[in-house]
Structure formats: structure tokens, C-alpha cells
Amino acid sequence: MHSSVRLPMLAGVALLALGGIAQAQQGPQAPNMTFFVTSAGPGKGADLGGLEGADAHCQKLAATVGAGGKTWHAYLSTNTNAAAPDKTVNARDRIGKGPWQNFKGEVIATSVDDLHSDNNKINTNTGLTERGQRIPGVGFILNAHDMMTGSQPDGRAFPGNMNMTCNNYSSSNFGKVEVGHVDRTGLADTAQAHSWNSSHQSRDCSQEGLISTGGNALFYCFAAQ
Amino acid sequence: MNTMRSSILASAALLALVLGGTAQAQEATQAPNMTFFVTSAGTGKGADLGGLAGADAHCQMLAASVGAGNKTWHAYLSTNTNSSNPGATINARDRIGRGPWQNAKGVVIATSVEDLHSAGNKITKESGLTEKGGVVNGVGDTPNTHDMLTGSTMEGRAFPDNVSLTCNNWTSSNFGATVVGHVDRRGNADTVFQHNWASAHMTRGCSQPDLIATGGAGLFYCFATN
Numbered sequence: 001m002h003s004s005v006r007l008p009m010l011a012g013v014a015l016l017a018l019g020g021i022a023q024a025q026q027g028p029q030a031p032n033m034t035f036f037v038t039s040a041g042p043g044k045g046a047d048l049g050g051l052e053g054a055d056a057h058c059q060k061l062a063a064t065v066g067a068g069g070k071t072w073h074a075y076l077s078t079n080t081n082a083a084a085p086d087k088t089v090n091a092r093d094r095i096g097k098g099p100w101q102n103f104k105g106e107v108i109a110t111s112v113d114d115l116h117s118d119n120n121k122i123n124t125n126t127g128l129t130e131r132g133q134r135i136p137g138v139g140f141i142l143n144a145h146d147m148m149t150g151s152q153p154d155g156r157a158f159p160g161n162m163n164m165t166c167n168n169y170s171s172s173n174f175g176k177v178e179v180g181h182v183d184r185t186g187l188a189d190t191a192q193a194h195s196w197n198s199s200h201q202s203r204d205c206s207q208e209g210l211i212s213t214g215g216n217a218l219f220y221c222f223a224a225q
Numbered sequence: 226m227n228t229m230r231s232s233i234l235a236s237a238a239l240l241a242l243v244l245g246g247t248a249q250a251q252e253a254t255q256a257p258n259m260t261f262f263v264t265s266a267g268t269g270k271g272a273d274l275g276g277l278a279g280a281d282a283h284c285q286m287l288a289a290s291v292g293a294g295n296k297t298w299h300a301y302l303s304t305n306t307n308s309s310n311p312g313a314t315i316n317a318r319d320r321i322g323r324g325p326w327q328n329a330k331g332v333v334i335a336t337s338v339e340d341l342h343s344a345g346n347k348i349t350k351e352s353g354l355t356e357k358g359g360v361v362n363g364v365g366d367t368p369n370t371h372d373m374l375t376g377s378t379m380e381g382r383a384f385p386d387n388v389s390l391t392c393n394n395w396t397s398s399n400f401g402a403t404v405v406g407h408v409d410r411r412g413n414a415d416t417v418f419q420h421n422w423a424s425a426h427m428t429r430g431c432s433q434p435d436l437i438a439t440g441g442a443g444l445f446y447c448f449a450t451n
Contacts, residue, residue, distance in 0.1 A: 152387075158388075163426070175427070178388070190308040190386065200389065
């Protein structure tokens with residue numbers, strides 16, 4: 001008697017748990033998506049394991065919604081390598097040619113130049129995660145609108161006298177990282193506050209530091225091809 | 226008895242000599258014609274200089290200690306770009322007069338604002354002297370204190386306002402970062418930035434330990450504006 005009651009209960013719990021995971025994995029599918037905001041960061045602040053780690057994070061998140069067949073790159077610039085300028089990486093040069101569309105199929109930019117112009121369509125409604133969710137921005141209790149880019153407004157690396165990449169995304173305790181506002185809104189009505197890719201620097205490179213200025217260690221991912 | 230007294234007198238004389246030496250050191254470094262120097266010390270609170278006004282007052286005080294207090298001294302510092310009111314943005318290059326400027330030993334380090342921000346600039350470890358005529362520790366010295374607070378681009382201007390590199394306009398020792406130049410024109414790499422007197426690299430933070438960590442001590446440049 002006891003065992004017959006216990007078994008269905010256990011089975012039910014197990015089914016529920018499995019079902020929850022299966023649903024989370026199979027729920028949203030977006031095979032045609034070519035742009036998204038990471039739904040979460042790797043968890044170590046701006047230490048993303050370098051550009052490679054950031055790209056792998058994009059790839060992994062894309063794969064969870066059926067878009068892993070493309071080559072995904074994070075929209076990040078490195079520090080200027082003054083000793084070897086050709087080793088400097090500009091975010092704008094690593095994301096393919098576009099156009100890029102979000103989870104819902106909305107085109108956010110038609111080309112690299114379009115992306116870095118006023119015609120850019122990234123905003124709080126289109127800057128969706130790989131799961132099609134909006135990012136809480138200004139006005140939300142946990143504002144996470146800061147997108148790490150380490151880039152200037154034109155999508156290029158900062159000059160070599162600045163470290164705005166947390167040591168090329170390898171440090172959670174040294175330097176700063178430049179961020180843009182996915183909701184195009186900030187504290188002031190300035191061009192910088194409205195910039196999707198170059199609004200302000202972070203307090204530091206830690207998860208707490210990123211959170212303190214309105215972020216959560218999130219970044220943009222683009223399908224390069 | 227006499228011998229003891231003489232030895233006491235001798236000691237007193239020695240003490241007087243030591244004290245006299247100190248007095249001599251203070252009076253010897255009179256530099257009334259000086260129009261440029263590196264602060265021999267910071268304000269002690271990292272990049273919190275009490276704002277631009279506090280930094281200027283620090284320059285003025287140090288200049289006065291060597292008989293050059295009759296000039297108007299300004300610190301070579303920029304503020305953050307004020308995008309709401311661009312006219313309020315302050316560029317270091319616009320607040321230091323027209324030059325030429327000379328150090329405590331009379332060596333001209335630049336003849337004009339343009340010269341100062343060109344390759345013709347003569348600031349080096351040997352010429353970038355303190356108000357007392359002292360050499361600032363650089364690469365190879367312990368501790369290295371060659372980082373000069375400027376908060377400025379290589380052209381001596383404020384950075385764009387998508388960055389904050391003045392430790393909140395020189396009022397914070399715990400929020401932000403700043404940019405420093407290398408008075409000895411040397412750094413950890415052979416790059417234009419590391420060789421730059423005004424804009425070599427960012428600091429770790431704004432505290433005194435943060436400034437020390439990357440080769441600084443909260444020092445900065447002072448220029449006579451007239």
C-alpha cells in the first residue's frame with residue numbers, strides 16, 4: 001500500500017523535473033536568428049575567457065535555441081595593440097556583413113555601416129535574448145541594460161592608452177569595460193546615454209561592479225556567417 | 226669638565242649644522258623664475274585633489290615654498306566632457322597660459338601650447354623636475370612614481386563623455402579611473418603611448434594605493450599661466 005502510493009509520487013516528481021528541463025531546452029527555437037543579447041553572462045564579470053570564451057558563450061546559447069549551425073561572434077573589441085597594430089581587434093570587423101535579425105525575425109541592421117549609424121534598430125523591444133526575451137532596462141528594479149562592448153561608438157577599439165576591455169576580457173579585477181545601452185536610455189539625455197554600444201565605462205570588471213552601474217555582464221552576439 | 230662641555234658644544238654645533246643643512250636645503254631651492262614643475266608630493270588622497278581648484282591651490286602652495294608664489298599656477302588637468310553643457314568642459318591645454326615654460330633650473334620644456342603637445346616637447350626625466358629641482362623617480366627606480374595625473378588625451382584635451390577618466394573631476398579616491406602621462410617618457414613597452422608625457426595609460430582606480438600600483442604617487446604637472 002505504502003509503496004504503491006510512493007511510486008506514483010516519485011514518478012510524478014521525476015517527470016515534472018524532466019519536463020521542466022526538456023521544455024526549457026526545447027521551448028523557444030530560433031534557427032533563423034542572427035543577432036541576440038546573451039540571456040546571461042558566464043558569471044565571472046567581464047572575465048569571459050577572452051574573445052574565444054565570449055564567442056563560445058554566444059555559440060552555446062545559440063545552440064540552445066537551434067541556431068548553433070552558424071558561426072557566432074561576440075561584439076567585442078580588444079585593447080589596441082600598439083606594438084602590433086594589426087593584432088588589434090575591432091568589434092565591427094568580426095560580425096559578418098549582415099543583415100542581422102533577432103529572435104522574432106526583426107532586422108536590427110542591414111550592414112556594418114547601418115549598425116553603426118543612427119538608422120540602427122536596436123532598442124528595448126528588438127534587443128532580445130536568444131530566447132526572445134527583453135532585457136530589463138531603465139525603470140526596472142534590476143536594470144541590466146549595460147552591454148559590454150569595449151568599443152568606441154564606431155565599433156572600433158579604444159586608443160592604446162586606455163584599457164576598456166578588462167584586459168581583453170580576461171580579468172574580473174583589473175581595469176574597466178566600456179558598455180552600451182540596449183534600451184538606448186540612460187541617466188542623461190545625451191548621445192552617449194542613447195548609444196547602443198558606447199555609453200560609459202563600468203566601475204570595474206567584477207560581476208558586482210558590472211551590476212552596480214546597470215549591467216549583468218551581458219553582451220551582443222552576431223552570426224558572422 | 227671642560228672636555229665634557231666641549232663635547233656637548235661640539236654636539237650642539239653638529240646639531241646646528243644638521244639643522245642648518247635643512248634650512249639651507251629649503252632656502253637653496255629658490256626658483257622665482259620657474260614656470261613649470263612636477264609636484265614633489267600629491268595631496269595624499271589619491272586622485273581626489275579637491276577638484277581643479279584644490280589641484281591649482283596645491284600647485285600654488287608648492288610654488289610659494291620656493292619663492293615662485295607670485296605667479297598664477299594651474300594644474301595640467303582636464304575635466305570630464307560635460308555633454309549637457311559642452312562649454313563647461315575644461316581641457317588641460319587651455320588653462321596653462323601660452324608659454325614658454327621653464328623648470329626650476331631654467332631649462333625650457335616647451336615654447337608654446339602647440340610645442341608642448343608636439344614631438345618637440347622637452348619634458349624628460351632630467352627636465353621634468355619638482356618645484357625643488359628634484360628628479361622624479363622613473364622606470365628602474367624604486368619606487369617608480371613617473372605617472373603624472375592628467376585625465377587628458379595626448380593633445381591635452383578632455384576625453385569624450387562615454388568614458389570617465391578624471392576620478393569624478395578630481396574629487397574621488399574611490400570611483401572611476403584616470404589617465405596618466407609618463408614624465409620619464411618610458412614605460413613597459415616601446416609604444417607612442419608609453420613614451421607620452423601626458424597620456425600613457427589608465428590607472429587601476431583613484432585611490433593612493435591604486436595610483437602607486439601602476440607606477441605613480443598622485444603627482445601632477447603645474448604650469449604658471451602668466
